[in-house]
Amino acid sequence: MLIRDALPADWPQIWPFLRRIVAAGETYTWDPDVTEDRARALWLPEPPGRAVVAVADDGTVMGSAKLHPNQAGPGAHVAGASFMVHPDHAGRGIGRALGEHVIARARADGYRAMQFNAVVATNTPAVALWRSLGFAVLATVPEAFRHPVHGFVGLHVMHRRL
Amino acid sequence: MLIRDALPADWPQIWPFLRRIVAAGETYTWDPDVTEDRARALWLPEPPGRAVVAVADDGTVMGSAKLHPNQAGPGAHVAGASFMVHPDHAGRGIGRALGEHVIARARADGYRAMQFNAVVATNTPAVALWRSLGFAVLATVPEAFRHPVHGFVGLHVMHRRL
Numbered sequence: 564m565l566i567r568d569a570l571p572a573d574w575p576q577i578w579p580f581l582r583r584i585v586a587a588g589e590t591y592t593w594d595p596d597v598t599e600d601r602a603r604a605l606w607l608p609e610p611p612g613r614a615v616v617a618v619a620d621d622g623t624v625m626g627s628a629k630l631h632p633n634q635a636g637p638g639a640h641v642a643g644a645s646f647m648v649h650p651d652h653a654g655r656g657i658g659r660a661l662g663e664h665v666i667a668r669a670r671a672d673g674y675r676a677m678q679f680n681a682v683v684a685t686n687t688p689a690v691a692l693w694r695s696l697g698f699a700v701l702a703t704v705p706e707a708f709r710h711p712v713h714g715f716v717g718l719h720v721m722h723r724r725l
Numbered sequence: 726m727l728i729r730d731a732l733p734a735d736w737p738q739i740w741p742f743l744r745r746i747v748a749a750g751e752t753y754t755w756d757p758d759v760t761e762d763r764a765r766a767l768w769l770p771e772p773p774g775r776a777v778v779a780v781a782d783d784g785t786v787m788g789s790a791k792l793h794p795n796q797a798g799p800g801a802h803v804a805g806a807s808f809m810v811h812p813d814h815a816g817r818g819i820g821r822a823l824g825e826h827v828i829a830r831a832r833a834d835g836y837r838a839m840q841f842n843a844v845v846a847t848n849t850p851a852v853a854l855w856r857s858l859g860f861a862v863l864a865t866v867p868e869a870f871r872h873p874v875h876g877f878v879g880l881h882v883m884h885r886r887l
Contacts, residue, residue, distance in 0.1 A: 585798075592796035634843055636747075637871045638754035638880065675877075678866060680842065681796055702864030702882055704840060709799045715837075718800065720864055720882055 564657070566664045569614035569627060574603055576624035577616070580649040581606060588711050590689070591645075592681045592718070606645075611672065615664060617648075617657050625652040628661045630669055633678045642674040642725075646689075658689075662696050670725045677723055683708050684717040697723040726819070728826045731776035731789060736765055738786035739778070742811040743768060750873050752851070753807075754843045754880070768807075773834065777826060779810075779819050787814040790823045792831055795840045804836040804887075808851075820851070824858050832887045839885055845870050846879040859885040 569577070578599055585593045585602070593605070607614050612631030616624045626648035633643030644665050648657045669677055677698075682689055684703060694700075698721040706715035731739070740761055747755045747764070755767070769776050774793030778786045788810035795805030806827050810819045831839055839860075844851055846865060856862075860883040868877035 588799050592798050592800035594798045597798075634754035634869070634880075636754055636756045636759075637750050637873075638843060638869055640871060641866070641869045675868065676866075678869070681800060701866060704803070704838075704863060704882070704884060705886075706837065707796070707800055707803045707840070709802060711799075718796075720866070722866060724867075 564620075564625070564660065565618045566615055566660060567618065569607060569616045571607075573616050573624055573627075574607070577606065577627050577647075578602065580651075581627070581647055583650060584647050590683050590686050592708065613668070615661070615668070617661055623652075625649050625655075626657040626661055628665050630665050630672070632674075633680065640673070640675045642669040642672070642677045643680065644669070644677060658692055659696070662692060666696065666723075666725065674725055676725055679719070679721040681708070682719040682721050683710065684719055685710055685713050690719065690721075693721050699723065726782075726787065726822065727780045728777055728822060729780065731769060731778045733769075735778050735786055735789075736769070739768065739789050739809075740764065742813075743789070743809055745812060746809050752845050752848050754870065775830070777823070777830070779823055781814075785814075787811050787817075788819040788823055790827050792827050792834070794836075795842065802835070802837045804831040804834070804839045805842065806831070806839060820854055821858070824854060828858065828885075828887065836887055838887055841881070841883040843870070844881040844883050845872065846881055847872055847875050852881065852883075855883050861885065 588595045608631040614629040617626040628646045630644045632639035633641045701720045703717040707718040750757045770793040776791040779788040790808045792806045794801035795803045863882045865879035869880040
């Protein structure tokens with residue numbers, strides 16, 4: 564598996580699993596009916612933001628991540644990031660590899676910390692992964708996510724220094 | 726003083742004080758050199774977002790606020806909001822009047838809570854105002870704001886139910 568910068572030509576492989584993850588409505592605060600144009604604009608950020616992909620030896624895109632300033636101007640030294648792993652390739656360490664890559668990339672880009680604004684509290688694999696990669700839960704915004712199965716659940720604000 | 730929905734014709738009165746507040750770099754995580762077009766797009770949100778203005782009897786716009794979903798999709802029941810008072814009219818209760826108006830408006834719009842993602846910890850008048858209007862600090866993201874005088878200071882995540 565290789566992790567490299569995303570190219571425009573990768574989008575047709577990203578969109579099917581991104582759409583599936585967003586439509587499920589269990590982990591992302593995105594419109595579940597997001598259009599492809601809007602999704603592309605949200606997932607492939609303007610510089611200094613960047614997106615990366617995790618690619619199998621046969622060229623299959625198995626996951627993707629984006630990295631960008633979490634706030635603008637005087638807050639731009641704290642990174643934000645988002646991660647999606649193709650559900651058909653879950654459980655193979657792709658999320659962890661993307662996380663480690665993005666943390667290193669953020670450090671190289673000069674960010675001083677990384678913050679996730681909205682980690683769904685019931686997404687226990689993600690919460691455990693980020694804890695294992697050095698993130699702490701700074702706060703849980705109560706009932707901030709309407710989960711299709713669990714109802715109103717919390718959104719974690721997670722953070723680590725770089 | 727009247728608080729009403731912002732109209733496109735209000736923008737020429739909003740932009741001078743918005744630019745001044747953003748350029749000072751002490752309270753907003755915006756690019757201090759934001760262009761007017763970008764600022765207009767950021768401040769006057771798409772529906773269901775809305776912007777309001779506080780207008781003096783003589784038609785002077787003394788402050789403005791915007792209200793919008795803080796997250797999309799399954800997070801859209803929590804409002805976000807931003808407030809600016811013309812520095813020449815500070816200390817006259819305009820921020821409080823805007824805050825009370827926006828809280829009532831958010832409740833009427835069906836939001837269940839309101840969250841501020843990035844209240845600069847050194848902006849003590851704002852922090853005190855929001856506390857007095859029922860907000861609590863859920864977390865302070867350490868050193869997340871580069872203040873031109875105080876250096877790296879925290880950003881409060883503030884929240885209240887509606």
